[in-house]
Amino acid sequence: MADSVPPSMDEPLFSQSDQLSMMDEGVSPSMGTFAQPEQAQYEEPRLKLRGISKYFGAVRALSTVDFEVFAGEVVGLVGDNGAGKSTLIKTIAGVYHADEGEIFMDGQPVHISSPVAATRLGIETVYQDLALCDNLDVVANLYLGREKRIFPWVAPVLQETEMERRTLEVLSTLDVKIPSVRVPVASLSGGQRQSVAVAKTILRNARVVLLDEPTAALGVAQTRQVLNLIHRLREQGLAVVVISHNLHDVFEVVDRVIVLRLGRRVGSYLIKSTTPEQVIAAITGAQFGETAATNGFSAEA
Amino acid sequence: MSNILENEPAQPTGSAVAHMSDASSMSAAAVQVQRLTFVQRLRGDLGFLPVLLTLLVIGAYFQVTSPDHIFLNPRNLSNIVLEIATIGTLALGVVPVLLLGEIDLSLASVSTFCASVMAVLAERKGVPAGLALVAGILSGTVVGLINGFFIAVLRVPSFIVTLAGFIAYAGLVLKVLEPNTTLIVRSQFINGLAGNYLPDTLGIGLPTAALVLYVGSLLLNYFTRRQAGLRTVTIIQLLVQIVIAVAVVEGAVSLFESYQGVPESGAILIGLILIMWLMLTKTGFGRHIYAVGGNAEAARRTGINVTGVRLTVFALSSTLAAIGGILATSRETAVASQIPSTLLLDAIAAAVIGGVSLFGGRGSAWAVILGALIIGSLENGLALLGGSQATQEIVEGSVLLFAVTVDAFVRRANTRSGR
Numbered sequence: 001m002a003d004s005v006p007p008s009m010d011e012p013l014f015s016q017s018d019q020l021s022m023m024d025e026g027v028s029p030s031m032g033t034f035a036q037p038e039q040a041q042y043e044e045p046r047l048k049l050r051g052i053s054k055y056f057g058a059v060r061a062l063s064t065v066d067f068e069v070f071a072g073e074v075v076g077l078v079g080d081n082g083a084g085k086s087t088l089i090k091t092i093a094g095v096y097h098a099d100e101g102e103i104f105m106d107g108q109p110v111h112i113s114s115p116v117a118a119t120r121l122g123i124e125t126v127y128q129d130l131a132l133c134d135n136l137d138v139v140a141n142l143y144l145g146r147e148k149r150i151f152p153w154v155a156p157v158l159q160e161t162e163m164e165r166r167t168l169e170v171l172s173t174l175d176v177k178i179p180s181v182r183v184p185v186a187s188l189s190g191g192q193r194q195s196v197a198v199a200k201t202i203l204r205n206a207r208v209v210l211l212d213e214p215t216a217a218l219g220v221a222q223t224r225q226v227l228n229l230i231h232r233l234r235e236q237g238l239a240v241v242v243i244s245h246n247l248h249d250v251f252e253v254v255d256r257v258i259v260l261r262l263g264r265r266v267g268s269y270l271i272k273s274t275t276p277e278q279v280i281a282a283i284t285g286a287q288f289g290e291t292a293a294t295n296g297f298s299a300e301a
Numbered sequence: 302m303s304n305i306l307e308n309e310p311a312q313p314t315g316s317a318v319a320h321m322s323d324a325s326s327m328s329a330a331a332v333q334v335q336r337l338t339f340v341q342r343l344r345g346d347l348g349f350l351p352v353l354l355t356l357l358v359i360g361a362y363f364q365v366t367s368p369d370h371i372f373l374n375p376r377n378l379s380n381i382v383l384e385i386a387t388i389g390t391l392a393l394g395v396v397p398v399l400l401l402g403e404i405d406l407s408l409a410s411v412s413t414f415c416a417s418v419m420a421v422l423a424e425r426k427g428v429p430a431g432l433a434l435v436a437g438i439l440s441g442t443v444v445g446l447i448n449g450f451f452i453a454v455l456r457v458p459s460f461i462v463t464l465a466g467f468i469a470y471a472g473l474v475l476k477v478l479e480p481n482t483t484l485i486v487r488s489q490f491i492n493g494l495a496g497n498y499l500p501d502t503l504g505i506g507l508p509t510a511a512l513v514l515y516v517g518s519l520l521l522n523y524f525t526r527r528q529a530g531l532r533t534v535t536i537i538q539l540l541v542q543i544v545i546a547v548a549v550v551e552g553a554v555s556l557f558e559s560y561q562g563v564p565e566s567g568a569i570l571i572g573l574i575l576i577m578w579l580m581l582t583k584t585g586f587g588r589h590i591y592a593v594g595g596n597a598e599a600a601r602r603t604g605i606n607v608t609g610v611r612l613t614v615f616a617l618s619s620t621l622a623a624i625g626g627i628l629a630t631s632r633e634t635a636v637a638s639q640i641p642s643t644l645l646l647d648a649i650a651a652a653v654i655g656g657v658s659l660f661g662g663r664g665s666a667w668a669v670i671l672g673a674l675i676i677g678s679l680e681n682g683l684a685l686l687g688g689s690q691a692t693q694e695i696v697e698g699s700v701l702l703f704a705v706t707v708d709a710f711v712r713r714a715n716t717r718s719g720r
Contacts, residue, residue, distance in 0.1 A: 119604075135595035161529050165530070
């Protein structure tokens with residue numbers, strides 16, 4: 001299952017724009033390893049961003065960034081600090097609004113005006129802090145804000161049995177092992193907490209799941225657990241985006257990485273045909289040589 | 302279910318050192334979670350046990366030392382219940398506020414203010430007593446909405462808002478009662494609230510009906526869970542639960558009946574606690590209160606109307622304070638402009654002693670009964686022993702400090718084990 005190939009990597013638009021952006025920087029595109037077409041399909045990406053720019057005052061955090069993730073694909077979003085990863089994720093999650101550019105879900109143009117709008121479109125974000133209520137049990141956390149009630153208008157009594165049953169169902173599809181779904185989330189391990197946060201998105205019928213540093217601060221076994229979880233999400237046919245600093249984890253779990261540097265997309269690499277060194281080179285800009293990169297960006301700015 | 306029970310199959314791929322340390326911590330975790338230790342259960346659903354034990358110790362001590370061993374006789378116990386009705390009702394208002402991680406220092410002033418509104422309407426303006434009573438309670442709701450507006454909408458710290466309220470509403474009491482400082486209440490309806498006892502049919506019938514409903518819901522829950530294939534308590538645990546419930550309820554009823562019957566104010570307090578408990582544990586709104594107290598930001602992100610929850614809780618708390626004030630008025634058959642100095646802290650202490658965390662997110666409505674009983678027993682028992690006011694206050698302060706220390710300790714223990 002680890003080597004399953006994302007349905008289509010042959011979107012002419014993005015590889016072209018990647019090349020264009022590289023040319024902008026005055027660099028030969030042949031130096032990067034680009035996603036190669038695997039099979040000729042014309043499926044639309046689950047989520048596609050085109051030409052996204054975002055300014056904070058005079059600072060351009062993102063400049064004409066393209067991004068796409070297909071159903072059943074795990075995309076790693078990597079880049080150094082300040083590369084624009086968080087800005088891009090927050091744009092997708094509806095926290096920020098892009099100043100330029102378009103967003104498409106399954107080919108349909110959409111407008112993501114707020115986090116609620118993103119949720120309504122099926123875009124769920126698991127932030128690093130997980131946003132769990134430590135004092136509540138797993139079931140309560142999973143259903144927080146959307147509890148099932150028996151007589152919603154007469155006596156809004158919680159349907160505990162039904163919620164617990166569904167919780168167990170969701171956890172077992174994700175192959176998550178938790179001693180009891182009735183213990184406070186505070187008593188779970190870091191990996192289990194991450195699993196609960198992800199299960200929450202499944203319960204909300206997520207179609208795109210954004211994971212912000214899912215393995216940060218986790219032990220080896222717990223990291224393994226979370227990586228398994230990400231595989232499960234892909235098997236469920238979700239589009240998954242993983243932001244991570246840990247290239248080791250990225251190479252283990254993603255199908256493709258998209259590299260951002262200084263607010264630009266500098267490449268998209270199929271993991272199968274890439275080495276970590278190539279990705280690191282793209283992240284740091286080393287592949288272009290010190291001088292070339294500096295020149296390129298000063299000319300751009 | 303059994304596959305869920307298995308703990309995380311640890312197959313770390315990292316370095317040998319990381320592997321070993323992690324695997325050992327994993328197996329330790331596995332042992333810990335498979336069966337909750339007694340200490341863990343003490344932090345969880347058995348958290349009330351130490352408090353109950355304290356209450357029993359206090360009861361035994363006063364029984365032995367009080368003159369003629371009258372502390373535990375039905376008459377004295379009935380008196381204690383009458384005495385704690387006001388504190389208990391106020392403490393019940395404190396519970397949801399503490400669950401949010403906030404505080405309400407205005408409760409004593411609010412309760413006296415609302416009682417004086419009711420008394421003035423009934424005694425001076427000639428408003429029918431029932432209507433005056435409703436107006437008194439509603440004035441509490443309005444005051445709570447004002448407090449809540451500053452706290453929830455303007456995000457002023459609740460400590461400051463309610464401290465200001467404490468002072469301002471005390472002034473309002475003087476204004477309302479002008480030109481007197483004390484207003485005698487003659488309305489039989491109002492005075493009867495605290496003094497009367499329920500007729501035997503109601504006194505025995507209501508608790509028994511509640512008991513039947515409770516046992517029925519326990520059984521229903523047990524069988525629906527079994528049907529859904531969920532983990533259930535064992536049949537023995539279920540039976541123990543039922544037996545304890547029957548023993549507590551019928552024991553208390555027969556105790557009251559052996560004196561004059563179930564006091565009305567006690568019945569009102571229990572009824573309010575029941576409603577609060579049902580709301581906190583069985584409804585979405587109650588769950589949202591816990592959620593906001595546990596992690597307000599997470600609650601907000603899931604779409605919970607955090608402002609609305611806070612506003613409602615403060616309105617609820619002041620409404621209960623109004624009811625408490627009315628019960629006090631009924632018991633004393635008068636309203637005085639002097640705010641009882643220990644009322645506020647007694648109410649907060651009752652909630653905290655009963656196990657409601659000052660840090661938010663943890664505690665139950667039933668905490669109020671245990672906490673108020675401890676405070677009531679201490680006051681009553683020390684009075685029986687002829688102890689001075691000074692001793693009483695020192696003992697009470699010490700018990701409160703002890704309870705808060707336990708709370709802080711439990712909290713620290715939870716964070717230390719990475720929880």
